[in-house]
Amino acid sequence: MNKLLTVIISVGVIILTSLPVLSxxxxxxxxxxxxxxxxxxxxxxTINSSEVMKRVPRDQHLIxxxxxxxPPLIPHTIRGYQVNLNANKCLSCHSFKNAxxxxxxxxxxxxxxxxxxxxxxDVSPRRYFCLxxxxxxxxxxxxxxNTFTPVDSLR
Amino acid sequence: MLKLLKRxxxxxxxxxxxxxxxxxxxxxxxxxxxxxxxxxxxxxxNTEAFCSGCHAPxxxxxRETIHYSNRSGVRAxxxxxxxxxxxxxxxxxxxQASKELVAFAMGTINTEEKFQAxxxxxxxxxxxxxxxxxxxxxxxxxxxxxxxFSEQGPRSVKQHSxxxxxxxxxxxxxxxxxxxxxPNMQGIEGW
Numbered sequence: 012m013n014k015l016l017t018v019i020i021s022v023g024v025i026i027l028t029s030l031p032v033l034s035x036x037x038x039x040x041x042x043x044x045x046x047x048x049x050x051x052x053x054x055x056x057t058i059n060s061s062e063v064m065k066r067v068p069r070d071q072h073l074i075x076x077x078x079x080x081x082p083p084l085i086p087h088t089i090r091g092y093q094v095n096l097n098a099n100k101c102l103s104c105h106s107f108k109n110a111x112x113x114x115x116x117x118x119x120x121x122x123x124x125x126x127x128x129x130x131x132x133d134v135s136p137r138r139y140f141c142l143x144x145x146x147x148x149x150x151x152x153x154x155x156x157n158t159f160t161p162v163d164s165l166r
Numbered sequence: 167m168l169k170l171l172k173r174x175x176x177x178x179x180x181x182x183x184x185x186x187x188x189x190x191x192x193x194x195x196x197x198x199x200x201x202x203x204x205x206x207x208x209x210x211x212n213t214e215a216f217c218s219g220c221h222a223p224x225x226x227x228x229r230e231t232i233h234y235s236n237r238s239g240v241r242a243x244x245x246x247x248x249x250x251x252x253x254x255x256x257x258x259x260x261x262q263a264s265k266e267l268v269a270f271a272m273g274t275i276n277t278e279e280k281f282q283a284x285x286x287x288x289x290x291x292x293x294x295x296x297x298x299x300x301x302x303x304x305x306x307x308x309x310x311x312x313x314x315f316s317e318q319g320p321r322s323v324k325q326h327s328x329x330x331x332x333x334x335x336x337x338x339x340x341x342x343x344x345x346x347x348x349p350n351m352q353g354i355e356g357w
Contacts, residue, residue: 087321090232091232093347095347095348097347097348097349097351098350098351099351099357100343102357109356
């Protein structure tokens with residue numbers, strides 16, 4: 012009798028403790044709400060798993076441009092670099108004023124021009140947010156293969 | 167009133183009938199309680215929860231920075247950078263901070279607008295403090311003597327092996343806004 016009670020209680024405990032886990036699991040995997048889409052009744056995550064996060068190398072050699080008008084890529088990490096109304100961390104090295112002492116690449120003079128072609132005395136507001144055009148590069152393979160080759164002058 | 171004081175003075179002046187050992191033990195225990203209590207109280211004002219009591223939005227700013235979230239899970243809290251670790255310096259800073267209680271009572275920065283307007287002033291004051299003590303709070307963890315330049319990026323090496331090594335610059339001269347949003351940086355050296 013005592014043994015039977017122990018078995019019943021332990022089975023009960025196991026079922027009760029595993030229930031929330033199971034129900035949470037089912038909630039996570041089938042979140043389609045009972046609807047069937049073109050891909051069937053499966054979650055995006057099951058047929059299209061996300062890539063591993065890529066890391067940006069701390070410092071790398073200058074990255075060549077692939078086409079003439081390409082904004083040069085950022086060859087270093089920029090974590091925590093603030094570019095906003097108050098401050099522009101990029102310009103603290105790459106501005107005309109600081110590039111010399113910091114040994115950094117100067118921004119080009121086109122960054123001083125308005126869209127009408129007037130040259131201003133400081134960086135033009137339309138060019139102020141560096142990361143709109145210049146981006147860091149992670150060591151990642153292209154998602155889609157392509158046969159693009161740079162023009163001769165860039166090779 | 168004067169009579170009462172006089173009586174107290176007489177009591178304090180005249181030798182007690184209690185045993186010497188008893189007085190020693192009482193003094194010893196009292197010392198532990200008062201000193202311990204004082205230090206514990208002061209340490210309590212060094213916790214992140216205490217800082218957040220008034221500075222909640224500023225404390226939150228650290229979360230996306232390297233001193234809060236990083237690969238190894240080591241982190242700094244407010245007092246690690248803003249309160250000296252050395253005991254006498256800490257007391258000096260804590261007494262200075264009592265002035266900030268007045269500002270709190272007057273509501274100097276109790277709205278977002280007021281804070282933004284005063285942010286540059288506050289930041290400059292803290293940078294100045296760190297410049298004067300040669301970024302002591304940075305150096306409590308980041309000691310120059312143990313920096314391995316071969317492990318640093320070329321950009322870091324260039325600055326650390328020259329300006330920092332010669333003592334011409336101190337940490338905070340370049341590392342501004344590493345744990346907070348920056349104020350308006352117009353006119354600040356190097357920006």
